[in-house]
Amino acid sequence: MEEQGLTDSAVFLMSLGEEEAAEVFKHLSPKEVQRLGETIARTRTVTREKVEEVMLKFTEVASRQSLLVSDTGDYVKSVLRRALGEDKATLLIDRILQGGDVSGIESLKWMDPLSVAELLRNEHPQIVAAILVHLDSEQAAGVLKQLTERQRNEVLLRVATLEGIQPTALKDLNEVLFKVLAGGDKVRKSSLGGVKAAAEIINFLGANIEGTVIESIRGHDADLAQKITDKMFVFDDLQNLDNKSMQMLLKEVASDSLIVALKGAAPELKDKVLANMSSRAAETMREDLESRGPMRLSEVEAQQKEILKVVRRLSEEGQIVLGGGGDDAFV
Numbered sequence: 001m002e003e004q005g006l007t008d009s010a011v012f013l014m015s016l017g018e019e020e021a022a023e024v025f026k027h028l029s030p031k032e033v034q035r036l037g038e039t040i041a042r043t044r045t046v047t048r049e050k051v052e053e054v055m056l057k058f059t060e061v062a063s064r065q066s067l068l069v070s071d072t073g074d075y076v077k078s079v080l081r082r083a084l085g086e087d088k089a090t091l092l093i094d095r096i097l098q099g100g101d102v103s104g105i106e107s108l109k110w111m112d113p114l115s116v117a118e119l120l121r122n123e124h125p126q127i128v129a130a131i132l133v134h135l136d137s138e139q140a141a142g143v144l145k146q147l148t149e150r151q152r153n154e155v156l157l158r159v160a161t162l163e164g165i166q167p168t169a170l171k172d173l174n175e176v177l178f179k180v181l182a183g184g185d186k187v188r189k190s191s192l193g194g195v196k197a198a199a200e201i202i203n204f205l206g207a208n209i210e211g212t213v214i215e216s217i218r219g220h221d222a223d224l225a226q227k228i229t230d231k232m233f234v235f236d237d238l239q240n241l242d243n244k245s246m247q248m249l250l251k252e253v254a255s256d257s258l259i260v261a262l263k264g265a266a267p268e269l270k271d272k273v274l275a276n277m278s279s280r281a282a283e284t285m286r287e288d289l290e291s292r293g294p295m296r297l298s299e300v301e302a303q304q305k306e307i308l309k310v311v312r313r314l315s316e317e318g319q320i321v322l323g324g325g326g327d328d329a330f331v
Contacts, residue, residue: 010039011046011054030109031136109135113142125151129158133197138305141204152209153216160198160217160228195224199231203308206301235261235304238311239269245320246276252310257303259288264300 013021013036025033108116108131116135120128120143132140132155144152202210218225241249250258250273262270262285270289274282314320 006035006039007043008054008057009036010043011051012058014040014043014046015051015055031139109139113139114146117143117146121147121151125154126158128155129162132201133159133162137197137200138204140201144201144205145209149209149212153213156198156202156213157217157220157224159201160195160224161221162194162197195227196231199228202228203232203234204305233308233311235264235308236266236269238307239266239272241272241320243276245314246272248314248320249307249311250276252314253307255285255288257306259285259292260295260300261303261307262289263292263295264297264304 013024016024025036028036108119116139120131123131128151132143135143144155147155202213205213214225214229217228238246238249258273262273274285277285311320
């Protein structure tokens with residue numbers, strides 16, 4: 001959710017009233033609830049013009065939507081069972097509606113990383129890996145930071161080599177995570193984990209931890225470590241963006257955030273960014289970079305992570321291409 005979208009959503013929810021806003025929140029993810037809640041808390045006054053603008057925008061968007069089926073999940077299940085029969089339909093339904101039997105894991109998404117780490121600290125690395133691949137990459141990285149270096153390395157090795165999760169691999173967590181699976185006699189498998197999942201989690205661990213994790217995996221399997229590294233995308237890799245993609249990114253990033261993030265960037269990346277600005281904007285950016293004093297590394301890395309989130313969103317939307325395109329593109 002981009003910054004403007006957050007602000008507009010906050011204004012819209014505040015205009016709805018408490019009961020209606022609460023109903024909307026029930027359908028949002030934990031991260032969306034947190035970000036919207038923080039935005040609402042920071043909002044002090046809103047002009048009448050702004051409220052009218054947001055309501056008009058919502059009306060225009062809503063008028064373009066059409067809800068043909070009230071519960072699309074049930075609709076898919078019903079159609080496939082009628083067309084293919086129970087056995088064949090079950091296999092397809094599991095692929096289309098992944099994650100339906102992970103109610104215990106869903107509850108972890110609302111917990112802070114330290115609490116999740118405490119619950120999982122004594123579990124087998126394979127079990128921890130099976131849980132983490134269900135979580136948001138940033139939350140999974142936060143959990144791993146709370147574990148010992150040895151645990152962290154063992155878990156990520158298993159994330160990278162995870163090809164699927166059988167129900168029996170999750171049943172050991174029932175005591176900790178309520179009911180992870182709903183049961184059933186069918187053998188079901190969700191295609192979570194793998195090299196890309198490991199790379200996305202490692203991206204959020206920070207440079208210091210990142211290096212030790214990759215080296216540990218390389219000690220087990222050099223080829224696997226290289227595959228993970230190839231899928232990773234760090235802030236300085238932005239210098240490999242083509243000019244069109246860089247300009248698209250700069251439109252989405254606030255100047256203050258960019259200034260902080262560039263304090264820790266390679267000179268080549270700074271030059272790339274400035275070259276894709278207007279001469280006036282580039283001059284202002286140079287002056288701001290020079291006048292800004294020393295900053296904490298944690299502040300710089302935090303802004304770089306925020307910009308990388310924007311990069312990944314634009315990549316997933318197909319608006320920019322990372323890694324030069326082709327099979328090696330980071331999507």
